[in-house]
Amino acid sequence: xxxxxxxxxxxxxxxxxxxxxxxxxxxxxxxxxxxxxxxxxxxxxxxxxxxxxxxxxxxxxxxxxxxxxxxxxxxxxxxxxxxxxxxxxxxxxxxxxxxxxxxxxxxxxxxxxxxxxxxxxxxxxxxxxxxxxxxxxxxxxxxxxxxxxxxxxxxxxxxxxxxxxxxxxxxxxxxxxxxxxxxxxxxxxxxx
Numbered sequence: 001x002x003x004x005x006x007x008x009x010x011x012x013x014x015x016x017x018x019x020x021x022x023x024x025x026x027x028x029x030x031x032x033x034x035x036x037x038x039x040x041x042x043x044x045x046x047x048x049x050x051x052x053x054x055x056x057x058x059x060x061x062x063x064x065x066x067x068x069x070x071x072x073x074x075x076x077x078x079x080x081x082x083x084x085x086x087x088x089x090x091x092x093x094x095x096x097x098x099x100x101x102x103x104x105x106x107x108x109x110x111x112x113x114x115x116x117x118x119x120x121x122x123x124x125x126x127x128x129x130x131x132x133x134x135x136x137x138x139x140x141x142x143x144x145x146x147x148x149x150x151x152x153x154x155x156x157x158x159x160x161x162x163x164x165x166x167x168x169x170x171x172x173x174x175x176x177x178x179x180x181x182x183x184x185x186x187x188x189x190x191x192x
Contacts, residue, residue: 002060005047009039019047019062028062029083032091035064050076052083061087068095071132078127080120088113089124097166102128106166151175154184158192167192 005028007021016029017036028047030036039045047062048069061083063069068090075086089098092113101109107121116124151172158168171188179187 002049002051004049005062006044007047008043009036009041009045012037012040017062019045026060028060029087030062030064031068031087033094034062036062050083059083063090065095071095071098074128074131075124078120078124080123085113085115085120088115092116099132100166100170101125101164102132104166104169105129106164109164109166150179150181151184153181154188157181157185158188163192 005019005021005026007019007026009017010020010025011018013027015032016027017034017040018025019028020026028036028049030047036045036047045064047064048066049063050061050069050072052059052061061072063072072086072090075081075089076083081089089110092098093101093109097109100106102125105125107118107125110116110121110124111118155165155168155172158171159165163171168188171191172184175184175187175191
């Protein structure tokens, strides 16, 4: 198995890049929002990889950060989520937003990814909510927001404005206590 590749990005294609290492060009599928697309011809890169072996295909998936690699592997453990669906989730939004969507129990945010329906998104949230490292901090922030009536009302108002539940809770987390609903909304909008 390949743990990582160190080489130069020589070209990009729809859905990935080619990393040349040791005179061999490796086709690596990467998230659409990966910084690896901007690395073409700019010197050596380190790409953390996962090799997926199937009966009719061998594919290499790559990530610029170890955290993305770990979340990709966790997504693969969810029943009904394959490599392409996991990559679609990581392509739909930044890594931290994916983590917040899972921890804040916001499957609607995950449905932004191509090929991820409501049931699959709910399954991802259900199966990974307790498995994410650092989830305790995010869950504590969600509980803090939901414990205050004014903050809960502000979160509902932000969701009415089109923000996802996870975006609303993250924007309100850590704000001082005792404000009015309107004040919380203003602070949250500044955070967003």
